[in-house]
Structure formats: C-alpha cells, structure tokens
Amino acid sequence: MRKEKDTNVLAEKLVGLVKESGLDAALPPAALETQLRMLASPWFRFFLDYDPLPNLKTVRCPVLALYGQKDLQVSPKANLPLLQKAFHDSLNPQVETRELPELNHLFQHGYTGTPAEYAAIEETFSPEALTLIVDWVKGHSSSK
Numbered sequence: 496m497r498k499e500k501d502t503n504v505l506a507e508k509l510v511g512l513v514k515e516s517g518l519d520a521a522l523p524p525a526a527l528e529t530q531l532r533m534l535a536s537p538w539f540r541f542f543l544d545y546d547p548l549p550n551l552k553t554v555r556c557p558v559l560a561l562y563g564q565k566d567l568q569v570s571p572k573a574n575l576p577l578l579q580k581a582f583h584d585s586l587n588p589q590v591e592t593r594e595l596p597e598l599n600h601l602f603q604h605g606y607t608g609t610p611a612e613y614a615a616i617e618e619t620f621s622p623e624a625l626t627l628i629v630d631w632v633k634g635h636s637s638s639k
Contacts, residue, residue: 496534496543506535551581557589557635558582561624563598565608591631595624 499505509531513519519527533539560578562571571594582590599605602624603616 496540502535502537506531509534548577548581551578552585554582554585555587558587558591559628559631560590560592561602561627562592562594563600563602563605563608564594564596565598565605566600567608568600568610589635593627595621595627598624 496505499508513527513531560582562569562575564571575592575594579592582592595602597604598621599608599613599616600610601613602621603613603618604621605616606612
C-alpha cells in the first residue's frame with residue numbers, strides 16, 4: 496500500500512488480495528467496495544504512516560485513554576504500553592490509561608471483538624465505560 500502511488504492500481508490489487516483470501520465471501524459486495532475504497536484513500540494511507548507518539552509527548556492537559564480488552568482494531572496489548580510510555584516520557588501527571596475487560600473497539604461487551612459482530616450486539620456503549628468517563632470528567636472539571 497505504501498509503494499503503490501496510483502489509487503486505481505492499488506484498488507485492483509486490494510480486490511485481488513481480498514478474493515485470494517476468501518474474505519470477499521464474508522461481506523456483501525457494496526460493503527466490500529466501501530471498505531476497499533477506504534483502504535485506498537489518501538486518508539488511510541496517511542493513517543498507516545502516522546506516528547502519534549511524538550505529539551502525545553507534548554500533551555499537557557488531563558487525559559483519559561481507554562482501550563477495550565477485545566479490541567481487534569487497536570490492540571491494547573500492542574498500543575497501551577506505547578501510549579503509557581509516551582505519557583510517562585512527557586511527565587504529564589494528569590494521565591490515566593485503562594484497559595476495560597470484555598469490551599470491543601466500540602466499547603461494547605463483545606464475544607470475539609471482531610468488527611463483524613458490532614451490529615449484532617444490542618448494547619451501543621458499555622454502561623461501565625460510560626460511568627468511568629463521566630466520573631473522570633467530573634473529577635477533572637473546574638466546577639467541582
């Protein structure tokens with residue numbers, strides 16, 4: 496993806512990879528086309544190469560960073576230690592990071608964490624995560 500400059504050629508290559516892997520059978524054609532367009536977009540290409548750590552090291556305001564344990568899109572195992580180190584290096588004392596058990600990328604109680612199950616889960620947002628966020632905001636607001 497990084498080497499191919501022509502978006503149309505990249506889209507064709509992605510279609511080939513998806514068909515080769517058998518993933519094309521898992522999504523309706525319209526959803527697959529939408530995903531492939533997103534993957535070939537300039538935004539996604541930027542997203543692949545963007546390293547947020549240098550910017551995170553400059554953050555001086557209070558931060559609450561949450562990860563769902565079952566998040567398969569932004570793995571807490573791979574990303575949480577990097578985030579914690581960036582904030583530790585920044586010497587920002589107002590940072591709290593948490594990994595929330597059983598929650599997926601959308602902070603729903605998930606079974607597997609795969610994006611395919613998001614729509615099938617009745618819960619829109621974990622009450623525990625919402626309470627944690629509300630309590631954190633209240634604890635960091637200037638109108639205590």
